[in-house]
Amino acid sequence: MPESSRFRTAFIEKIEDVSTLLLLPLFFVYTGLRTQIGLLNDPQLWMITAVIILVAVIGKFAGSTLAARFVGQSWKDSLSIGALMNTRGLMELIVLNIGYDLGVLSAELFSMMVVMALITTFMTGPSLDLINYLYRLKKPSIQQEIQNKSKFKILLSFAKSNTGISLLHLADALTLKSKNTAEITALHIEPSNELHHYEVETQEQDSFREIKEVAANLEQPIQTIFKISSDIDSEIVQTSNEQRQDLLLLGVSESIYEGSLLGRFLDFTSRIINPEKLFHTVTNAESPFTAFDRNQQINAKVNAMVGILIDKNFVKARRVIVPILLKNDEFLTAIIQRLIHHSDAQVMVWDFDQILRKQESFRERLRQLEQLVPNHLTILEEKNLDADLWAQQDLMLISLPCWHKIVNKKMDWLHHTPSTLLLADRKK
Template sequence: MKDPGQLAILLLQIATIIALSRAMGMLFSKFRQPQVIGEILAGIMLGPSLLGWVWPAASTWLFPAGASMTVLSMLAQVGVLLFLFLVGLEFDPEILRQRGKTAAAISISGIVVPLALGFAATYPLRSLFDPAQQAHLFPTALFMGAAMSVTAFPVLARIVTEWNLQRTEEGGLAIAAAAVDDVLAWTMLAAVVAFAPATAISHGDAGPMLKLLLAVAYVGAMLLIVKPFLKRIEAVFDRQGSVTPGLLAILLLTLLLSSFTTEMIGVHALFGAFVAGLIMPKRNKFVHAVTLRLETFSLVFLLPTFFAFAGLKADLRTMLDPTMIGYTLLIILIACVGKLGGVSLAARWTGLSVRKSVTLGVLMNTRGLMELIILTVGLQLGVINQRVYSMMVIMAIVTTAMAAPLIQLLMPRVTRRGEDDKIFSILIPVAKPKSGGPLIELAAYLTGGDTTHHRLCAVHLTQPTGAEMFRSITGDVLAPADRLELEPLLETAREKSLQVEPMAFYSRDVPSDIARIVRQQNIDLLLMGYHLPVFGHALLGGIVHRVLTGTDCDVAVFVERGLGKPSRILVPFMNSSHDRLALDLAGKIAKTTGAAISIIHVSQHADRKTAHPVIERAFQDPTQKQAVTIKVVAGDSPASTILDEITDPDLVIIGVAEEWGLESSLLGMRPERIAQDCPASMLIVRRYAAPKQ
């Protein structure tokens, strides 16, 4: 077979990069770590640190020097430009109105302290740098300080939303301070680039001060000339109701020309991309529409190429030397003391408690992708070498990864409710509006309308875009359009005089967030609809499987087939803990509706004695007037036996069990027969078993 051409190699490079970065990102998100850590590590794995070390021939073949690598490099830089344009676009000045002064004080301290420490530490660490860098140590020290002081706003915003900190004082301040940080950081980067020695990406012979003056003039022109023009673009958007190809072309031209201008001035194209986003109209609908058009392509296609490009520049093999490990740990310590310490002290000075101040410092200490972008610029400028670059990449990964576990330690402990333990709490997750009504009707039958001893909560979770994640901090947790998902449920609840606590959140991992809400709200029963998984046909696969196996409460999955007020309830029974939960719920519904209950006990031997005591205990409440009939049936196939016995029930309540063919699995490739062939509505239940101490 002939050698592949440059185009074939480029296509294979991109396919490999996207596949590995998505896989690693998803893996790390399962451990409640920011997805960007996995994506950064995916890039490092493709570089000399792993692939080039373990299989040099494959590394050379997949990433050969030549045209494909040049194109990959350009794609990476375009991806970063588009990403920073979106970061600027998502910046909302409204966030600073309530917390502006406090956020500014915290942000300035979080910039100045690590900047000073990073700048000062460069001189005693001069031996790490090349001779040419030692000869021009001032721009190198300035760059090291700037790299130490950056905060990854997108990562911070995701951590805040995932841990539901939007409404906390420290969460709101972190977002506001990080927003100020973003503006200061990219302004500072422009200054660092201006002071850097002449390189391939530093055009012209203009001195640093002239470059800075030109940059100030450029920003003034963007604010005074381009921004008013873009206001007219927003008016066109309002008339047309969408971002047309023509409007999108104008926005992209603004981005490209702005980046070109700052690149020619000598303060880097990244600064121009950020400013172009910063001056865009900030109304929610416009930002949301533009973000939807650009974000997915940028995050899925272009940014992974940047991770790979950055990973190819890092060589962690040089870190195996004990001396280098010591230097790396020292850099991590300086970065944490500067950023975490500077932010925490400033927050404490503004009146926050110690816990809130440290939480704020931990949040602001995340660096992630922003750090990687700045480090790549420094490597291109020649102000740092590959060795220091690799150390700083490790620092970025460590400071980002440490945020989630530290936040978990710092969050206030959720305690049980004491007297409220007698309250039976039901949580109803709602994905689509049409599923809410039937679920709340079933909840009404379970509670009997008793609001004294029962509590109903409804939650809608949706995956946010970057802009929505930013705006969730400034206003409501979800936009009004998203909260409408709960409206049919709430309307039915009002008709039945039920009190429901509605909740709506952005979520990047719905099953994990449902489990978190269950713990925080002390939920006793999770009542949800079923959702077919992406792969397979099983009702208990995909998201439902993850909820069933990862939630610390009883779970009931409702398969709705036109259930009205039930008059006949069938409970298949084999004396498992799940079957006993089915009996309990059947009793609650029958007490409200007066429905007759038929219990079919399937056994290899038709012995009524084995089931009778358990069933009697389940219905020993003297206030229950419902008729209960028990039938013991012998059969080798419980599922077939039950299907043969079903005549005309309105509702079948059945426990999760392998014997019924209702064992949950992540990838259920065949539908469960009993769920598929049963003509009545079904409630499939799982009893929670607390882990043994």
């Protein structure tokens, strides 16, 4: 750096130090000496001062709070921003002094405005302490917090009622015997461009009417969330992550065929290999082979395990088949155990590629589970299963990469499959 530039920089820094350490305190002293509180010797003048303070607080505190809330901040953060913005400091006093020198402000009004600036500035610390205290009181007790963390949380995201009902039956199968330690939430998001504001309440009631009736028949407690959004995918991601869900269940109509949710959640896009074949009809027509290709990473991701239900009128999980093709399928053991424990399911683990022989830890986990429930878990190593055995199954449980593999191979038994739950382990 040239000598002249260094000198200029050092000179500016010195000027700033003099301004901060000498001139700024003198300015505050000067303003204080000009403030004549004794002029406010009438109750009416103090009432006007109170009105000025009230208007100032409403203008900055309330205005900043509502603006912050409008752009998506929480109430706690919005109130904190309002409290900080409500502070009047140097700029306020400079404007007041200029107005006083120009004769725009009388001595009485100048004193009122200075009092307002001081009071709103002094309010900041106590206001922030009060906000923090109030929101600290709203936190659940330690016991309640531990209880909430121990709950197995399932989020059902559906577009149509019949999809939501099938997802509810699946969630019930996973939590049947421990409803007090489980939490099931049904989420329905309506596209913002398809709904008028006067239709919101009616649409919300219609969206959850059938699923609530089924939940009542199952004696399954259920919470509901209704949202309106132009970006449904991101809204589901945000809801799942904010509520720290353990399992996110999606219906096939939104995830596989439209290629949106699956690609956004699991870094896959979808394509239908045989587009001329429609997906499972109510007459159990042949389903198309559907494959998933790797897609680019996205910013918003689901922290929970994600399940996509390909529904063929799923109601109960009495018989479940689990094809194993990859060593990473070991995470399916947790869901197998849940289905056996809560639904007394008869589970067949189909190791037709002899993966369990190579994966010792996976084999050991299944062996321990088999010893605990010998009548509920069977391990098969046959290369092919007959159609009658497939027809007896209520659900096929399979990992998403495994599904990808068998679809690419175009296995001839795919059209025999029952309702299928594709699972991707995305837990951190």
